[in-house]
Amino acid sequence: MKKYYIILFSFLLFSNSFLIAKPYKGAEYRTKQSFLYGRFEVSMKSAYREGMLSSFFTYYDGGGGVSNWNEIDIEILGRYPNDIQFNTITPGQINHVSHYPINSSPHTDYHTYAFEWTPDYVAWFVDGAEVYKQTGPHIQTLTRAQKIMMNIWNPQAPNWAGVWNPNVLPAFAFYDWVSYYTYTPGSGNYGTGNNFTHSWTDNFDYWNTSRWDKASHTWDGNGCDFIYENVVFQNGKLILCLTDSINIGYTDVKGPVYLASRLSNEKVLVYFTEELDQPSAENISNYFIPSVTITDAQLLPDKKTVRLTVEGWDYVSSKTLLVLNVKDTFQNVTSPKNLTIIMPPQFTFPLKINCAGPAVLGYLADQEFTLTSDYGFMDGSNSTYSNTLQINNTDEDEIYRSEKYGLVTYNVRLHNGIYNLKLMFAENYFTQAGKRIYDVYVEGSRVLQDFDIYNLVGSNTAYIKEVNSVVINDGELNIHFAAKTDNPLINGIVIELISLGAAEEFIPDEKSFILKQNFPNPFNGQTQIEFIINQADNYKFSVYDIKGSKVAAVDLGYLSNGFYTNTFNAKNFSNNILASGVYFYELKNSRMSRIKKFVLLN
Secondary structure: OOOOOOOOOOOOOOOHHHHOOOOEEEEEEEEEEEEOOEEEEEEEEOOOOOOOEEEEEEEOOOOOHHHHOOEEEEEEEOOOOOEEEEEEEEOOOEEEEEEEEOOOOOOOOOEEEEEEEOOOOEEEEEOOEEEEEEOOHHHHHOOOOEEEEEEEEOEOOHHHHOOOOHHHOOEEEEEEEEEEEEEOOOOOOEOHHHOEEEEEEEOOOOOOOOOEEEOOOOOOOEOEEEOHHHEEEEOOEEEEEEEEOOOOOOOOOOOOOEEEEEEEOOEEEEEEOOOEOHHHHOOHHHEEEOOEEEEEEEEOOOOOEEEEEEEOOOOOOOOEEEEOOOEEOOOOEOOOEEEEOEOOOOOOOOEEEEOOOOOOOOOEOOOEOOOOOOEEEEOOEEEEOOOOOOOEOOOOHHHHOEEEEOOOEEEEEOOOEEEEEEEEEOOOOOOOOOOOEEEEEEOOEEEEEEEOHHHHHOOOEOEEEEEEEEEEOOOEEEEEEEEEEOOOEEOEEEEEEEEEOOOOOOOOOOOOEEEOOOEOOOEOOEEEEEEEEOOOEEEEEEEEOOOOOEEEEEEEEEEOOEEEEEEEEOOOOOOOOOOOEEEEEEEEOOOOEEEEEEEEOO
């Protein structure tokens, strides 16, 4: 297997590409002075757009080419809702990349980011807390004084930054202040060990020409030119702008673009290219679905997604959503657009995913995660080993012979509920401990820390991490990978459904029981139905067609208090052959009944 490096385009050697004007214009702000060691801090809010990034970093620009490369990065890729990328780039242009899942969005709120650079370590901080540190021989090669820099640009690297779509323009990154602290071990009063001393802070009330330069260059792999006009000061903020070549600076003359919509947890999610004006986004008259009533529209915290509550959805016929008159924060209006609503995935559980290979052994094939896909990876590459390689501790060798490595996240769209996970790993490349170490997060909680597969089980051996009772309440499972040494990897994922719907409290009401919505819905063949019994009694379960005729029934008998999950199989439940369509299922006891609707698709 070839050793994998993420090829970052930040500050590649300048070429004559700057002689040819590019169609997009970005921005960079950099100090005149260079600094050797210290603590570097920024308060910023990044741009939330796929295919681009916002940054805060230091860089040696004294020449000497790749052999003299020194750089320390905080890069926030606009494709991720909650990820920060850290990196040092050392001589030979060798990258040492890691990622950190931040608990709140870096794009909608200001956060304080910092890194400490000393002769012995580089450590990164988010809102005052250290979240990652690099030590080791490569840190001793960061010996060249570097300038403090910030920029916004669109890399021509879709696997890393995401697919570029010019409709996302303009994009803006906001910086509130930057501070520099000198490294003064033993005599400081700030930072780790009080080893740093405040030197200066710039609050960006104006362009301090004695401290900062605006940049006007580009490089191969950068989809834009940096121009002075896209470095803007307004209301005590530095604003770096990524624009087209005509409408430059902090301005927006184009309405938001409606990208896609999908049904998720009985709601319709509507995705736009940019942040929206809340009153227009929440005006239900701006949305139209034929034969469906829209009763509510809510702008979600990312300011780019609207959630519609609907009534009258039959889930059988194809539906489209027309969007019109929605405004962005600059009061530009979207052009009317009609798109087919993407239906939720029809997964069968346990759901199995081959994270770097084809559909085999009941596992789904690997794919990239996008607005229109139901699951997949973001970033990373594949390695495949010989089909004769024997994997210990498993009878599913084929899954462990391929791996996704260098990935940042793996995501799966799921109905809200509770799930058990099995994360599958095997070390087939390194033959000693300490060569590959990383952390794994599930739904923001770290489930593996300093994970070293070889150290645990050796080489060519399956290792399964079980993560139980994972609560999904936003329609999406997120698995996050954070490298510490080399690249994280995963071979497979198995997801088991435990409970459907929201995690409801057990309510000790002796006169009631809870009947939950089935999942999946619509369903093909079989679906799961969960209910909670709060009073022991005799219970019956029945299914009715749209005309009210009973098509299936079963006597469940005497049930005591507790949680129950039953599988309804449309083929085995009744002697009748049920056609596709809308049906109603009922649970009743001696005192009451509850009815819900579900849809069968044959």
